Amino acid sequence: MLPQRNGIEVLGTLRKCGIQTPVLILTAKDTVDDRVYGLDAGADDYLVKPFAFSELLARIRALLRRRQTDAVLKLSRNDLEMDLLTRKVTRAEKKLELTAKEFEVLEYLLRHSGRVVSREMLARDVWQVSARATPLDNVIDVMIARLRRKIDEPFKQKLLHTIRGVGFVLGEERG
Numbered sequence: 001m002l003p004q005r006n007g008i009e010v011l012g013t014l015r016k017c018g019i020q021t022p023v024l025i026l027t028a029k030d031t032v033d034d035r036v037y038g039l040d041a042g043a044d045d046y047l048v049k050p051f052a053f054s055e056l057l058a059r060i061r062a063l064l065r066r067r068q069t070d071a072v073l074k075l076s077r078n079d080l081e082m083d084l085l086t087r088k089v090t091r092a093e094k095k096l097e098l099t100a101k102e103f104e105v106l107e108y109l110l111r112h113s114g115r116v117v118s119r120e121m122l123a124r125d126v127w128q129v130s131a132r133a134t135p136l137d138n139v140i141d142v143m144i145a146r147l148r149r150k151i152d153e154p155f156k157q158k159l160l161h162t163i164r165g166v167g168f169v170l171g172e173e174r175g
Contacts, residue, residue, distance in 0.1 A: 008041045015042040018112045022063040026056070075110035077170055080151060080159055082110055096150050101126075105143050106151070109160070109170040118167035144168055 002010070011023055022045075025038045030048040038046045044066070045059050075082045079092045087103060089096045098106065104126050109117055119140050123129045129136060144160065152158045161169045 008038060011038075011042050018115060022066070024056075024059055024063060026051075075107065075113075077110060077113045078157065078159060078172070079155075080110075080170075082107060091151055091155060094154075098147075098150065101143065102147055102150070106147055109147075109168065112170070114169065114171040116163055116167045116169050121167070 007025060007027070011025075014021070014023070023043045024045040024047060025043045026047050026049065027034070027038070028049045029038075035046045035048075044063055047056060047059060073084050075084065080090075082089045082103075084107070089098055089103065089106065105122065108122065108126050112121075119137050122140050123136050127136065127139075144162070148160045152160055158173060159170055161171070161173060163169055
């Protein structure tokens with residue numbers, strides 16, 4: 001019941017973008033169908049007004065605890081695997097040597113596996129640059145080319161694909 005968009009639409013947009021921040025829906029909508037709809041849309045918890053402030057705080061603490069224990073330590077796509085603790089990357093059980101920035105870019109691509117990642121997303125989330133410029137686009141393109149040489153060149157199945165004019169996808173080749 002927000003202006004212009006409802007909270008479920010906002011939540012859907014966040015989840016489609018790969019944002020996994022815990023979400024607690026706080027609402028006056030109290031039917032079972034409303035709660036099921038909100039949770040199925042990607043909410044982590046659902047609290048109906050009126051509520052006790054102490055209950056809200058307890059639910060927030062529970063979400064934060066769950067987030068800590070659910071932390072992903074390994075990412076993978078097909079035979080490409082990344083261990084976030086050891087910073088080891090393998091493809092078909094062969095160790096890949098990556099620079100720190102290559103590791104960051106590949107981690108981002110793995111976290112968004114199967115979805116298009118734009119240059120804007122990489123600039124904002126990996127380089128922490130909000131005002132993009134053509135030179136940064138060139139840096140991103142060079143980085144993608146270096147990653148492609150390391151994770152794809154030695155292997156028959158290619159995983160890193162360019163979607164011309166849109167961005168990049170880590171996943172199986174689209175037909």
